[in-house]
Amino acid sequence: MSLNVSNLTIHHGAICAVNSVSLALPTGRLAAIIGSNGAGKTTLLRALSGLNKPTHGEITWMGESILGKKAENLVRRGISHVSEGKSVIPQLTVKENLELGAIWRRNKKELSESLDQVITIFPRLGERLAQRADTLSGGERQMVAIGRALMSKPRLLLLDEPSLGLAPLVIEQIFQIIRDLTTSMRITVVLVEQNAMGALKIADLGIVLNLGRVVAVDHADALIANPAVRAAYLGY
Amino acid sequence: MIQLLNTLLIGITSGGICALMAISMVLVWRSTRVINFAQSGMALLSTYFGYEAIVNLKSFWIALPVAMIGGALFAAFIEVVFMRLLVKHSSSGPIASVAPIIATLGLLGIIRAIVSMIWGGQDVRIVGPLSNDGFTIGGETLVFSPLKLLILISVIVLMLLLSILFQKTNLGLSLRAAAYAPEIARLSGIKVDLVRTLGWALAGAAGAVAGMFQTINANGYLSPYSIEFSILLVSGFIAAVIGGLESLVGAVIGGLVLGVSVSFILMYVSSSLGFIAPFIILLIVLFIRPQGIIGAKAARRA
Incomplete structure (x- = not known):
């Protein structure tokens, strides 16, 4: 298991947003965390990347505890987080947004290699490198956000609602790319999604959160087949 | 015609100095969301560092980087031991956004007091590397002088270096x-x-240059309660606001607009309007474009 979360509890003030959640994810697998609004999905993800401080519990990555480590240091350990809502910096160009993810590596050659790699994955960004990020479409912005995370050469990619506000066709394309990242580059992915069906279809493991607790965890296919999950989250 | 050019050049020179001050205020605003009224105090202290360097090393061109480094270190020190604590302790409640700003006013008083404790209240003098006597063209003596030309060139060079730093380097991107x-x-x-x-250190260095140039651009006299530094603070702040407070390019444009307009008002309207003119210009700009010249509506929300 490369990512291990045990009994993780996180409070927002007096409110318990995540309540003793445990999960384990092997290298190169994709876990989808689904659940309704306020289920604690984002809070959990932000704890994994060091943006939130948990109250109790333990998180280990590659056998070492990463609990309480700062986000900027976890990037150096291969954990990249794409936060909710197309996290790009609108005032910067596409190229600058992408380069941002590789600055800490202080290596010009690796930076340009990573840039080439990201452009191979998202060819559309290659045509838009000099444009300011606020001139892009929603889908393109999400590509920049994921591309920026890839520039850090992550081993664990945390994605918060990459489908938010995108057209169905674009969502399908983005999900396909996320799947390819795990399959071909062996990146471990934790995907938080409202779009439960789309996420479960590409995931290996599915986790259902409700009011901060894990209410179901299973192979993604099994969750899709599970009548209770279908009724509550998949809408049929 | 020569008088017009003279007025324009004086305006650009003082506008350039003012733009440096505006840059330092914008840098601090962007990194900490604080309007730093102590910026003129920091510039004052840095200029005294420069003065010491001139006294001991006899060279303006060594004194300038000494003042910049001193200003940068002092600003970094203030950010680490003063602002971090302050922002942390006043992060919520109705006065959260005001407390740090008021605190910078207190800091300004403290820095001035410390400066007068160390160097005394009397005027000291910094002499620029060139003469501040105006050029003479066709028998007419102008206000624009070799020293002002040198200041103008130095300001342009510094701005070019800054824009390279911000646009072309990883530090600038960060x-x-x-x-x-x-x-x-x-x-x-x-x-x-x-x-x-x-960011604070860079602001401190820019403020130090503004302080040094403001002093030699006037009559070279420096004292803890010098009026030149109050003018520098007010005009730097106004230039930053005119430029939209978020943008370094805006700060430069704001500084130039302010410097040139004030220069023309002093020359062609009345030379007694020196103090009022910047405020009138601020009001006019804010009436026409409340977001500043460069500032976007979105930037104000952020």
Whole structure:
């Protein structure tokens, strides 16, 4: 298991947003965390990347505890987080947004290699490198956000609602790319999604959160087949 | 015609100095969201560092970098031991956004008091590397002098260096990212706290140059309660606001607009309007474009 979360509890003030959640994810697998609004999905993800401080519990990555480590240091350990809502910096160009993810590596050659790699994955960004990020479409912005995370050469990619506000066709394309990242580059992915069906279809493991607790965890296919999950989250 | 050119050049020179001050205020605003009224105190202290360097080393061109480094270190010190604590302790409640700003006013008083404790209240004098006697063209003596020309060139060079720093280097990209979106910057592995301190240091260095040039551009006299530094603070702040407070380019434009308009008002309307003119210009700009010349509506929300 490369990512291990045990009994993780996180409070927002007096409110318990995540309540003793445990999960384990092997290298190169994709876990989808689904659940309704306020289920604690984002809070959990932000704890994994060091943006939130948990109250109790333990998180280990590659056998070492990463609990309480700062986000900027976890990037150096291969954990990249794409936060909710197309996290790009609108005032910067596409190229600058992408380069941002590789600055800490202080290596010009690796930076340009990573840039080439990201452009191979998202060819559309290659045509838009000099444009300011606020001139892009929603889908393109999400590509920049994921591309920026890839520039850090992550081993664990945390994605918060990459489908938010995108057209169905674009969502399908983005999900396909996320799947390819795990399959071909062996990146471990934790995907938080409202779009439960789309996420479960590409995931290996599915986790259902409700009011901060894990209410179901299973192979993604099994969750899709599970009548209770279908009724509550998949809408049929 | 020569008088017109003279007025324009004087305006650009003082506008350039004012733009440096505006840049230092914008840098601090972008990194900490604080209007730093102590900026003129920091510039004052740096200028005294420069004065010491001139006394001991007899060279303006050594004194300038000494003042810049001194100003940068002092600003970094203030950010680390003073602002971090202050912002942390006043992060919520109705006065959260005001407390740090008021505190910078207190800091200004403290710095002035410390300066007068160390160097005394009397005037000291810094002499610029060139004469401040105006050029004579066709028997007419202008206000624009070799020294002013030198200041103008130095300011342009510094701005070019700054724009290279911000546009072409990784440090510049980190500074911009940390200013626009601290969380995305952190998630990209940028040490935002460190970058913030560097932003203050850069502001301190820019303020030091503004202080040195403001002093020699006037009559060279320096004292803890010097009127020149109050003018510098007010005009730097106004230039920053005119420029939209978020943008370094805006700060430069704001400084130039202010400097040139004030220069024309002094020359062609009345030379007694020196104090009022900047405020009138501020009001006019804010009536026409409340977001500043460069500032976008979105930037104000952020």
